[in-house]
Amino acid sequence: MxxxxxxxxxxxxxxxxxxxxxxxxxxxxxxxxxxxxxxxxxxxxxxxxxxxxxxxxxxxxxxxxxxxxxxxxxxxxxxxxxxxxGPLRGTVRVGIFTNLTTVDLPGVMGEFHRRHPHVDLRLGPSPTGSTGLVEDVRQGRLDIAFHGLPDPVPGLLTRPLADSPFRAVLPEGHPLARRRTVALADLADEPWVDARAGFGNRVALDRAFTGLGLTRRVPTELADLGEIPRFVAAGLGVAALPELTIIPAPGAVVRPLREPVDWRLSAIARPRPGRAAEALLELLEERIGG
Missing domain, CATH: 1.10.10.10 (Winged helix-like DNA-binding domain superfamily/Winged helix DNA-binding domain)
Structure with missing residues (x-):
């Protein structure tokens, strides 16, 4: 062997x-x-x-x-x-989100490549969002991953990067779109467009509804958060997303929520990551956390 x-x-x-x-x-x-x-x-x-x-x-x-x-x-x-x-070498496998609008992920990875040209980067998302990314790190399929679950991840190294409030996303012709703020209770009976179960933002929002004693119906589920505002604009329902992930779409408006609901973006790795993975974690903290 x-x-x-x-x-x-x-x-x-x-x-x-x-x-x-x-x-x-x-x-x-x-x-x-x-x-x-x-x-x-x-x-x-x-x-x-x-x-x-x-x-x-x-x-x-x-x-x-x-x-x-x-x-x-x-x-x-x-x-x-x-x-x-010697120079850092090897491969770092990174689980990413594809819809972080205010994070220049290509720029961060480009800077990492300039600093460490002998390290290969393999980047990709998970169809089950943060839950899948956490499991991939835990099982050793990934070295580093983003995650947005509301609870700490036991047994893994966690580096908080950014906090982002949820915002309501509504069709521009919706009666609530004229308000300055929108309450979750006002949206509870609406059809929703949201991420699939297991995505960190979905877990956080479901928890917020439960805490208010509310339930909601999600007939439209997507694996790409960036597409949700477009589906809202098409009239399939309403949504609420972390501001950090919202890609503006014609026909959809964004309004603050009356109840503060926050989402945290973190990077996770197994304990004692390799030198290359540790260097990338430090750069993510420097460029995103800063």
Whole structure:
């Protein structure tokens, strides 16, 4: 068994196919397949179920993958300890939000690349929002992620970056759009457009309604917060979003909420992140938290 085989295992689990995994690790697909077959023979158990739809980890594969990620992190840290004075190298996998309008994420990542040109960045969102990103960090699939859940995340390193108040988003012809502020109680009986369950803003807003003894109906759910104002403008319902995430849309108006509801953007990582991940966390604090 060697670390390259463990890299193949993690890549296949993350990418879902041998083809994409081979591209990620810069190896031929036949090399990746042979490495996994060798690993399965050594362990005496299949790690993947293969069918026409792709590959899935077996129960044993899930357990082996967790230990493989631990081993790969340990190897990375050993390399860093042996090269404390050299330039940062490696890969940092980052879970992001795609709709932070006031955060210049490309600018931050560009600055990181200029400071550390030997570090590769792999960025992507989660279809289940903050909940999925937290789990991806906890399971070692990501090194760093943004999250907007209202509660602390036990067992992970958290760096608060920014606080943002919720704002009501209404169709411009809505009677409440003429008011200077809007109460959640006035919106409770309206159809809502919101993020899917598990997104941090959805969790925070549901909690605010529960605290007021209110319920609401959300017939339209989206995985992209940036699209919500456009759906509101089209007349599908009302919304409330953290101001930091609102992308203005023609036909939608934004109004302050009468009850203050706040949302916090944070960055999370596993304890004792590698040098490259720690450097990116510090830059995020410097450029966003500042």
């Amino acid at each position: 060697d670390t390259r085989q463990l890299e193949y295992l993690a890549a296949i689990a993350d990418e879902g196919t041998f083809t994409r995994a081979a591209e990620r690790v810069y190896a031929a697909q036949s090399t990746v397949s042979a490495g996994i077959q060798s690993l399965e023979r050594e362990l005496g158990s299949p790690l993947f179920e293969r069918d026409a739809h792709g590959v899935r980890l077996t129960d044993v594969g899930e357990e082996v993958l967790a230990e493989a990620r631990v081993a790969l992190r340990a190897v990375e840290r050993m390399r860093e300890l042996a090269d404390r004075e």
